[in-house]
Amino acid sequence: MADTNRSLIEEFYASFNASRTDIASRLEVIGTAVSKSTEILDQLAVDVSKLRKELADATSFLPSYDQRQYELQVKSFEHSLEQLRVSAAPKPKFAFKRKAATPATNQTVSDAKKPGPATADLPSTASTIASNARALSNHTGQYLTSSSLPVSSSTAGSELTISDIDHCIVDLVSNQGEGSNAITAVHVKNVKRSVLLLPSMSGSAILHDVENTVLAIGCHQFRMHTSSHVDVYLSIPSNPIIEHCTHIRFTRYPTHLATSDSTAEASSTHLSVQDFSHIRATPSPNWKPLPEEAAIAEKTWPRALLRGDDDVESVLKRLLPPI
Structure with a gap:
C-alpha cells in the first residue's frame, strides 16, 4: 500500500508541476501583452480548472502539507486570471453625470451609524497565527x-x-x-x-x-x-x-x-x-x-x-x- 501511494504521489507531482510551469509561463506572457485575448484567457481558465480537479482527485493519497501548498498555487492562478479578465474588460465610455443632491443631515448621521463591512470585525489571520x-x-x-x-x-x-x-x-x-x-x-x-x-x-x-x-x-x-x-x-x-x-x-x-x-x-x-x-x-x-x-x-x-x-x-x- 505504501509503495502504491508513493507511486501515485510521484506521478501526481510530475504531472502537477509540468502543468503548473506551463500555466505560469502562459500567464506571464499574456500579462505583459498589450491586448488580452479572451480566447487565451478562456483556455487558461479551462486548464486551471483541470489542475484543480487533478488536485481534488489526489487528496486521498497526498500528504496534508502538499495539499495545502498545491491549493495555494491553484488559488494564485485563479486570482491572476481574475485580474487579467478585469484588465481585459472594455473600459466604460466617459459621460457627464448630473450632480447628486446633497443628502439631508439626518441621513448623513444615519449612514455614519451604519456598521462597516463584516470583514472589518474579523481578526487578522496573521495575528491569530502569531499568537x-x-x-x-x-x-x-x-x-x-x-x-x-x-x-x-x-x-x-x-x-x-x-x-x-x-x-x-x-x-x-x-x-x-x-x-x-x-x-x-x-x-x-x-x-x-x-x-x-x-x-x-x-x-x-x-x-x-x-x-x-x-x-x-x-x-x-x-x-x-x-x-x-x-x-x-x-x-x-x-x-x-x-x-x-x-x-x-x-x-x-x-x-x-x-x-x-x-x-x-x-x-x-x-x-x-x-x-x-x-x-x-x-x-x-x-x-x-x-x-x-x-x-x-x-x-x-x-x-x-x-x-x-x-x-x-x-x-x-x-x-x-x-x-
Whole structure:
C-alpha cells in the first residue's frame, strides 16, 4: 500500500508541476501583452480548472502539507486570471453625470451609524497565527535551551519557528511537556553549522535552507527543502520527504533522547525517504542511511558535554557532518 501511494504521489507531482510551469509561463506572457485575448484567457481558465480537479482527485493519497501548498498555487492562478479578465474588460465610455443632491443631515448621521463591512470585525489571520507560535531566531555561537523560548499564550501547545541560527546548539528535548509547554509543530529556516535536539511532536516538521547541521526530532510528517550536508536522527510514522537537497543522511532517533516510548518506536519509517527531486526508479543520490559507525554515540551528545568545560564551537567541530 505504501509503495502504491508513493507511486501515485510521484506521478501526481510530475504531472502537477509540468502543468503548473506551463500555466505560469502562459500567464506571464499574456500579462505583459498589450491586448488580452479572451480566447487565451478562456483556455487558461479551462486548464486551471483541470489542475484543480487533478488536485481534488489526489487528496486521498497526498500528504496534508502538499495539499495545502498545491491549493495555494491553484488559488494564485485563479486570482491572476481574475485580474487579467478585469484588465481585459472594455473600459466604460466617459459621460457627464448630473450632480447628486446633497443628502439631508439626518441621513448623513444615519449612514455614519451604519456598521462597516463584516470583514472589518474579523481578526487578522496573521495575528491569530502569531499568537499561537513561538520563535527562536537570530542567534550565533550559543547554547540554547527551553529557557530561551518565549512563553506561549496558547493553552493547547504551540508551533515553533527556528530561523537564522548559526554555530549554535539548541536543546529543547527537556521542553516537551503538556499544554502550553508542548511543541506541536516546527518550522526551521536558514540554520547553519548547528545541532538541533528537538522533542517528539504531534505535528509536522518543515525545514528550508539548512546546511551542515545535525537534527534530532520525532514528528508526524517531515519535509526538507533546499538543504545540504544534514544528519537527521528521526522518528516518524510516515515517509520523510526531501526536495532540492543533497548529502542528507537519515537514522533512527536516539533512544536516550526520547521523551516517551513512542518517540523511538520500532515502526518508524525514517529510511523510507521520498525525494521529490529524483522521481525515478533508481535510488536517489541525494540521501542515504547514516552508517552506524558515523552516528553520534550516546555519551557524546552535547547535553552531557556542555556540563563540562567544552565550548560550543569545539563540540560542533566533533559532531557536524563532513562537507
